[in-house]
Amino acid sequence: MKRSGFLKKTFGLVGAGFLFPQVSKANGLADKSIENAPFSLPNLTYDYKALEPHIDALTMEIHHSRHHKAYIDNLNKAVQNTDFANKTLEELLANVSKLPVVIRNNGGGHWNHSFFWKVVGPAVGSKPAKNLESQIIKDFGSFDNLKTEFNKAAMSRFGSGWAWLVFKDGKLQIGSSANQDNPLMDVSELKGTPILALDVWEHAYYLKYQNKRVEYVNAFWNVINWDFVSSQFIN
Numbered sequence: 001m002k003r004s005g006f007l008k009k010t011f012g013l014v015g016a017g018f019l020f021p022q023v024s025k026a027n028g029l030a031d032k033s034i035e036n037a038p039f040s041l042p043n044l045t046y047d048y049k050a051l052e053p054h055i056d057a058l059t060m061e062i063h064h065s066r067h068h069k070a071y072i073d074n075l076n077k078a079v080q081n082t083d084f085a086n087k088t089l090e091e092l093l094a095n096v097s098k099l100p101v102v103i104r105n106n107g108g109g110h111w112n113h114s115f116f117w118k119v120v121g122p123a124v125g126s127k128p129a130k131n132l133e134s135q136i137i138k139d140f141g142s143f144d145n146l147k148t149e150f151n152k153a154a155m156s157r158f159g160s161g162w163a164w165l166v167f168k169d170g171k172l173q174i175g176s177s178a179n180q181d182n183p184l185m186d187v188s189e190l191k192g193t194p195i196l197a198l199d200v201w202e203h204a205y206y207l208k209y210q211n212k213r214v215e216y217v218n219a220f221w222n223v224i225n226w227d228f229v230s231s232q233f234i235n
């Protein structure tokens with residue numbers, strides 16, 4: 001089927017309820033039986049221990065090799081033998097309100113973690129690029145104000161979710177999302193181009209910080225790869 005015809009045809013049938021017979025099989029286990037799985041676990045460009053002491057090696061290993069992998073396995077199962085397997089992840093997210101919730105949760109999980117592994121990196125003293133720095137000062141008054149607002153979003157997200165800095169309509173905005181939702185989803189209240197993201201699920205910090213999310217949120221600022229973050233800001 002041609003990609004251009006896919007959206008109209010498939011989404012026109014969603015209401016009929018017979019498109020997703022295999023979705024209920026999704027679970028957290030790796031499934032080697034999926035052939036030509038469209039989504040795969042990206043390699044990190046640094047060691048699991050590279051973010052120590054701010055984010056510990058065991059948390060990184062479990063987070064990447066088990067949690068992120070589970071989202072990918074479940075996403076691959078959800079799209080197996082459907083036309084969704086021919087869509088990009090971004091196309092799925094942009095239309096996620098019309099898709100099964102298993103794609104929303106696991107597609108979001110795959111996108112968010114792939115992004116997060118690039119937002120963080122070994123602490124090498126990188127700084128926001130000049131154009132991003134100017135925009136931060138314009139929209140927040142100072143870098144410290146940005147940090148305060150972002151940390152507030154990360155701390156006030158009840159339960160599992162993400163804190164975000166996005167760029168939309170010429171303005172930087174801070175917000176948070178529940179579960180694995182993100183600003184690329186049509187269902188998201190916060191929309192825009194993601195610039196910075198922080199995973200505030202307990203699995204992201206509990207081994208080292210237990211219930212002290214605030215310590216993890218503060219430590220995050222030591223391992224932000226501002227070269228990558230700045231590259232996401234196109235004004």
Ligand code: MN
Pocket residue numbers: 063067113199201203204
């Ligand atoms: Mn996570």
